[in-house]
Amino acid sequence: MRWVNRQVRRSDAVLLGAVPIVLLLLVYLFLAVSRHAANPFDKILPLPQGMVTGMVPLLFQPDQLSGQYVFWADTLASLERLGLGLAIATATSLVVGLVLGVLPPVRATIGPLVTGIAVIPPIALLPILFIALGLGETAKVALIVIGITPVMVRDIAAYVGSLPREQIVKAQTLGAGSWQIMLRVALPQALPRLIHALRLALGPAWVFLISAEAIASDIGLGYRIFLVRRYLSMDVIIPYVAWIALLAIVMDVALAQLSKRAFPWAHGASH
Secondary structure, eight states, rough: GGGGGGOHHHHHHHHHHEEEEEEEHHHHHHHHHHHHHHHOOOOOOOOOHHHHHHHHHHSBBOOOOOOOOOOHHHHHHHHHHHHHHHHHHHHHHHHHHHHHOOOHHHHHHHHHHHHHHHHHOOGGHHHHHHHHHHHSSHHHHHHHHHHHHHHHHHHHHHHHHHHHHHHHHHHTTTTOOOHHIIIIHHHHHHHHHHHHHHHHHHHHHHHHHHHHHHHHHSSSSSHHHHGHHHGGGHHHHHHHHHHHHHHHHHHHHHHHHHHHHEEEEEEGGGO
8 A cells, every 4th residue: 555545543643643752852861861971060961850950949949039930930921921912813813814805905905014014024023012012011912913913814814715706606696795795604614724824823923922031021931941041051941942842732732623623514524
């Protein structure tokens, strides 16, 4: 059987997906052990016990100044910023994407502006945001929104604009107006696409969040990583990066499951 026709069972897929991760961990352990054999005080590739030692105070001991458990406080602060940014971006993308996709005059008017904003590197706007909005939470959330919304809008608009013309014609034949077509024809089909666009935007959203926290913040996952880098504290940086990756994976899987459960027809289900 050709590989292109070979289907992988769910249990096998989990096993196959775990193989490269395990190999990567083994390679890291080999390199870390080799470096520590040559230099027991090496800080570049810490051993697992070194990471545990570095993370225990952040996980289980309250900070002497703030009284907070630093790791959990960082996580909560970052998730609040990320969640608010994603919520605003998702709502804006849905509304603007529907309007652009369904109404050609609006698409011709606003489409070039959306395209122009989408191609601007959002990180380049960070100084402008900090000057205009200050160094508080607003600028950090705004960077996430500005960074991912234009791309999501373009994706939703293109998807809605590519819906079969027959659907639009039939709806008009039954007396539907532009807004009814938008709400009853385009919206139900755009929702699973919106979740897909949000999943693709998770990675860039995390990048913008970490960048904003690294430059101007006093709490957050990105702030902590860039704070301890001056001490070469890889025993903290690596667990923090792994935690960010885990959070992103959990969010992606949750969105995928939400899409399958809420819109099974969009994933090939017959019922």
